[in-house]
Amino acid sequence: DAGVTQSPTHLIKTRGQQVTLRCSPKSGHDTVSWYQQALGQGPQFIFQYYEEEERQRGNFPDRFSGHQFPNYSSELNVNALLLGDSALYLCASNTGGQNEAFFGQGTRLTVV
Amino acid sequence: AQTVTQSQPEMSVQEAETVTLSCTYDTSESNYYLFWYKQPPSRQMILVIRQEAYKQQNATENRFSVNFQKAAKSFSLKISDSQLGDTAMYFCAFLPKYIFGTGTRLKVLA
Numbered sequence: 158d159a160g161v162t163q164s165p166t167h168l169i170k171t172r173g174q175q176v177t178l179r180c181s182p183k184s185g186h187d188t189v190s191w192y193q194q195a196l197g198q199g200p201q202f203i204f205q206y207y208e209e210e211e212r213q214r215g216n217f218p219d220r221f222s223g224h225q226f227p228n229y230s231s232e233l234n235v236n237a238l239l240l241g242d243s244a245l246y247l248c249a250s251n252t253g254g255q256n257e258a259f260f261g262q263g264t265r266l267t268v269v
Numbered sequence: 270a271q272t273v274t275q276s277q278p279e280m281s282v283q284e285a286e287t288v289t290l291s292c293t294y295d296t297s298e299s300n301y302y303l304f305w306y307k308q309p310p311s312r313q314m315i316l317v318i319r320q321e322a323y324k325q326q327n328a329t330e331n332r333f334s335v336n337f338q339k340a341a342k343s344f345s346l347k348i349s350d351s352q353l354g355d356t357a358m359y360f361c362a363f364l365p366k367y368i369f370g371t372g373t374r375l376k377v378l379a
Contacts, residue, residue, distance in 0.1 A: 190367065199273075199360050199369035200314070215367070245312060257304060260314035 159184070161261035163248050169267045170238050178233040178264045182250030188212075189231040190258060191223060192247040200247055206231050235266075243268045271296045273363050275370035282351045283378050289336075290346045290373045292361030298322075302364040303344045305335070308372075309357040317359070320344065351377045 162181045170176050182189050188207045192200035202215035206225035225231045229250075235242055245265050249258035272295045282288035294303070305317040320328045320337050328335050332352075336345045348355055356377045361370040 192367075192369075199371045201369075202367035205367070213367070247314060249314070257302075257316045257319050259316070260306075262311065262313045265312075 161186075161248055161250050161259050163246075163261035163264050165264060166262065167265045167267075169269060172238055172240060172268055174238050175234065175236045176238060176266060178235075178246050178248075178266070179230065180233070180248030180250075180261060181230045182248075183259045186250035186252050186259070187229050188251050188253070189225060189229065190249045190251075191231070191233045192249065193217070193242075194245040194247055194263070196244070203233070238268045240268050242266065271298070271363060271366045271368050273361055273368045273370040275359075275361055275373050277373045278371070279374045279376070281376040281378055282348075284351055284353060286351055287347060287349045288351055288375065290348075290359050290361075290375065292344045292346070292370055294342050294344065294361070294363050294368075296342070296363065296366075298365070301366075303335075303337070304362040304364070305333070305344075305346045306360045306362060306369075307355075307357045308360065309354075314360070318346065348375075353377050353379060 164179045190205040191203040194200045204214040205212045209225045220236045222234045245263045247263045248261045251258045274293045301322045303320045307315045318330045332349045334347045358372045360372045
């Protein structure tokens, strides 16, 4: 079992650009959540996808959007990148709303 | 609004000793779950232990146990027989609102 896999592991983008991050959930999991973790902080919930629909959303602007595919994998898109978007982006998967989430190793995004 | 507070930014403990990390939360929900996650320098968040709010018995996983005080909205993590591999950031998390605390950096000293 490969667990939750994220790609790429590191990424450098220029302010104003757009970025797409990818996540494959743990085998058997149908729910994917995305988090932003700034340096020295706890993860902040961005949104959650289930059955290809956004089910919950945290306090993030519309520049942050996502998608879930029929195979349950997911993408996080961020448009018009700001310097403040530099962070570790974590993907987590689970089954059902209350079960513990399994996390990937994250994508370190640096905006310059 | 739900909040999760970890008031200890950093802690250290000698190898083989016991340490307790604190977490308090605020919610009006009656049905919720609490988790402790560990994040080592490798960045991957690893589940340590979970507690269902409707269960009065405190959860235990090997050397890790919690002290869940529902009325006080407190959820502390006790690590017994600390090992060097326990060195990491520890986050308390609340579901169903997917809220994490700011973390406690734990260093286990040889």
